[in-house]
Amino acid sequence: MPHVITQSCCSDASCTFACPVNAIHPTPDEPGFATAEMLYVDPDTCVDCGACVTACPVEAIGPAHRLPAEHKVYIEINRALSAADPANAALDNPDPGSRSRPPMALAVPPKRLRSREGDEVSVGIVGSGPAAMYAADELLRYGNVTVDVYEKLSVPYGLARFGVAPDHKRTRRVSELFDVVSKDPRFHMHLNTTIGTDVTIEQLRERHDAVVIAVGASTDRKIGIEGEDLPGVGSATDFVAWYNGRPDHTGETFDLSQKRVVIVGNGNVALDAARILTAEPHELDDTTIAPEALAALAESQVEEVLIVARRGPEHSAFTLPEMLGLTDERTVTVDPDPEVAESLAAGSDSELVARKLALLESLPTTPTVGEGRRVRMRYLTTPATIETGDEGLVLRAKHTTTGEDLELPAGLVLTSVGYRGRPVPGLPFDEQRGVLPNKSGRVLGEDGEPLPGVYVTGWIKRGPNGFIGTNKTDSQETVAAFAADVALGVVTSRPAPRERGGRLAKLLRG
Ligand SMILES: Cc1cc2nc3c(=O)[nH]c(=O)nc-3n(C[C@H](O)[C@H](O)[C@H](O)COP(=O)(O)OP(=O)(O)OC[C@H]3O[C@@H](n4cnc5c(N)ncnc54)[C@H](O)[C@@H]3O)c2cc1C
Ligand SMILES: NC(=O)c1ccc[n+]([C@@H]2O[C@H](COP(=O)([O-])OP(=O)(O)OC[C@H]3O[C@@H](n4cnc5c(N)ncnc54)[C@H](OP(=O)(O)O)[C@@H]3O)[C@@H](O)[C@H]2O)c1
Known part of the structure; x- marks a missing residue:
């Protein structure tokens, strides 16, 4: 009996990378990923190894024979989604598992970021919701990057904590994944810090080599x-x-x-x-x-x-x-x-x-x-x-x-x-869509050109849609843009480290 994806699927897609036989679809590089309501396990390809169970942050996957009664319906749903996927039909291949694997480049970046400016690269992230935490996770894969997260509330993780329904216990466990990221010694969280009020974007840009805006969509339509x-x-x-x-x-x-x-x-x-x-x-x-x-x-x-x-x-x-x-x-x-x-x-x-x-x-x-x-x-x-x-x-x-x-x-x-995004003081805003104008996560200035060192991810980048895990692929795109800019020397240099640290400490003390 194969494994099956069930109700709490958050489209994080870690399972697609963990699966040794490429049985889980759509993967982030397949056309249906952006609009998929859930991922599915192709029952003909699944070898029942359980690697996906360990990778899934929200306990959405289980072996078919052990599913609780209310989730048995997902055996048929996984099978039907697999049968209906045009990518499987197009293969006309007796072994659907041989469908090309997703590119690993985004999931496993090189160990160190190639910076022309120096060794350490400091990134400030505004917000601590899923988009911010997935971005931090991606950034920290580079051994020479440090991450400072600025969160306006006294408790982190945005809608993963204050949106996901309290009775969706499995989904809420995604916070445990973010706890692991937060424990990295190169990660620092600054709670009760509102960017735009306590600290300006300009001040953050002076402090860090790059700034990633991940403030979500904080109001209602x-x-x-x-x-x-x-x-x-x-x-x-x-x-x-x-x-x-x-x-x-x-x-x-x-x-x-x-x-x-x-x-x-x-x-x-x-x-x-x-x-x-x-x-x-x-x-x-x-x-x-x-x-x-x-x-x-x-x-x-x-x-x-x-x-x-x-x-x-x-x-x-x-x-x-x-x-x-x-x-x-x-x-x-x-x-x-x-x-x-x-x-x-x-x-x-x-x-x-x-x-x-x-x-x-x-x-x-x-x-x-x-x-x-x-x-x-x-x-x-x-x-x-x-x-x-x-x-x-x-x-x-x-x-x-x-x-x-x-x-x-x-x-x-x-x-x-x-929901609807709000403007971030000091940055351009697309009033119609309620997002920061951007190209692949690079924030665009009034002239339509990327603002050096300013990036965006999550709901304030693409609008208020998608699941928790959708922000992972979104943040991977943004971090890939950032990494390319660092390598090209596009990210601007900052004042000497001591000066920077002292100035920010003063700002945060108010
Ligand atoms: C009610 C609800 C329930 C949901 N349930 C599920 C679910 O069960 N499963 C699922 O997969 N998806 C669910 N989603 C979708 C998921 O929560 C979103 O995709 C995701 O949270 C968006 O992430 P984000 O980081 O862009 O925004 P957010 O999660 O909103 O995070 C933004 C963070 O930025 C902080 N911030 C804002 N402005 C500032 C500022 N100026 N300075 C500093 N910090 C700031 C906020 O306080 C917040 O912590 C739900 C969404 C909602 C609205
Ligand atoms: N468990 C989960 O996985 C979970 C839980 C909560 C949220 N989320 C995700 O979070 C995102 C936001 O969810 P959401 O429910 O806030 O938004 P949503 O999915 O965009 O739904 C908005 C609803 O409002 C309606 N609407 C919009 N403007 C309207 C108007 N002027 N008059 C009347 N109706 C109007 C829309 O109808 P029209 O279609 O006609 O515009 C639609 O029915 C979604 O991607 C959702 O899937 C996921």
């Missing part, structure tokens, strides 16, 4: 409708930060005395928020949830969470593994609508979309009475305004295709329409 700022309307961004105990969100309140919560947007964050809102208190006991949130949820009167999407089910933003997880643990229904039923029946050419549609089609359209807390999925519903109403609030919307007026009463409304 707005729907842009009237009533979004009414009392009782909040964002999933804040709700998630609150239940995860993010230090700057303690003391926040959400009115959980309400029976119905409407969440706008149907991405994985909406699913996380819905699962937490409908959890029975004992399900959260043995998790990392903030005590304050646990106490509030224990008193919660919420009976129903309605997840509202403006498009049809074929465009659902959630991933298949997360929806499978939700339907395993909660009563989930799909609001009846003839057009939605048609889309569900139509299926899709994409293996993953087809499976999502089949899963949604298998769900009831109305809950059985007495089934307790439930999650309702609603499609083709475009929000128009939020007003005060009988249940406290009412989301007025239009049916996306027919234009029919819709009225969705709610006690609490959470917007979950994605």
Whole structure:
């Protein structure tokens, strides 16, 4: 029996490098990698050695015969993804394992960075989320690089700690990987240090040979409708930060005395928020949830969470593994609508979309009475305004295709329409995309040319999408650009080391 990739897959792709027979796909150099919802093990190639199990930071891989009952479905999903992968079909090869191996150059850089300026190369990284920590890991593979990480919060690792849901225990274990990186003697963490306020980018550039910006996307997108700022309307961004105990969100309140919560947007964050809102208190006991949130949820009167999407089910933003997880643990229904039923029946050419549609089609359209807390999925519903109403609030919307007026009463409304990057003072910003303009991780100045020694990675580089592990390949690209620039002498020289150290120490003391 082969090994199988399951729900907590974070696309870190370490498994693809660990696998001795190249059975795990897509690899970072294969076309489907950027958009893959999860990786898969090709069952015909897997030799069942377990090397991938050790490499995976989030315990997503296991031998098929030892999977818990709720993960057995992934045996078929891995097999189906493998069969549907055009790369396998294109091979027309009796031995799919002979597909070319991913290039190892990025994963195993040379031991020392070839610098024209001198021996030691000092890099400052702004932020300590997954993108920053994967960048640090890559940089520290060079024996002559030192890394200083500057994090505005008192606790590191960004959304790996304050985003990932508290009941996703396996995924949260990725922090242990980052702990290992943090223990490197050439790594230094400066917590409670906000770049742009406590220390400027210019000051950091004086201190370090290069600066890598990895500040993530720290705010929420707005729907842009009237009533979004009414009392009782909040964002999933804040709700998630609150239940995860993010230090700057303690003391926040959400009115959980309400029976119905409407969440706008149907991405994985909406699913996380819905699962937490409908959890029975004992399900959260043995998790990392903030005590304050646990106490509030224990008193919660919420009976129903309605997840509202403006498009049809074929465009659902959630991933298949997360929806499978939700339907395993909660009563989930799909609001009846003839057009939605048609889309569900139509299926899709994409293996993953087809499976999502089949899963949604298998769900009831109305809950059985007495089934307790439930999650309702609603499609083709475009929000128009939020007003005060009988249940406290009412989301007025239009049916996306027919234009029919819709009225969705709610006690609490959470917007979950994605995250958004903020400008970094002292650097150019692409307002439209909410990212730092860059080419392969080199930050571009106003003239469109790379700013020497300034790099970017993670959500503030590519936008707020992808899994924890997606940031690994992203950071590898950025570090490769940095290493090439050092070799070419593009990274500028700095003042003498003693002067630099003294100046920064003063700055940090404020
Ligand atoms: C709610 C939620 C749940 C998620 N769950 C999962 C999951 O289960 N599995 C999965 O694979 N992916 C998950 N993801 C996606 C994953 O968390 C992201 O891909 C990843 O965290 C992005 O990494 P980043 O380093 O770019 O940003 P972040 O993780 O946001 O890190 C940015 C860091 O920079 C710091 N910072 C910001 N500004 C400054 C400044 N001026 N000075 C100093 N420091 C600063 C922040 O405090 C933060 O620590 C989730 C995302 C969200 C939003
Ligand atoms: N377990 C996990 O692996 C996990 C958990 C959480 C998050 N993540 C990842 O983190 C990233 C961010 O997730 P997310 O859920 O915040 O964002 P997301 O996946 O981008 O979903 C955003 C949702 O908001 C909707 N939306 C956007 N603008 C809207 C508007 N003006 N009006 C109504 N709806 C609107 C989108 O609909 P349209 O499609 O119609 O635009 C979509 O349904 C994703 O890549 C996600 O996979 C992963």
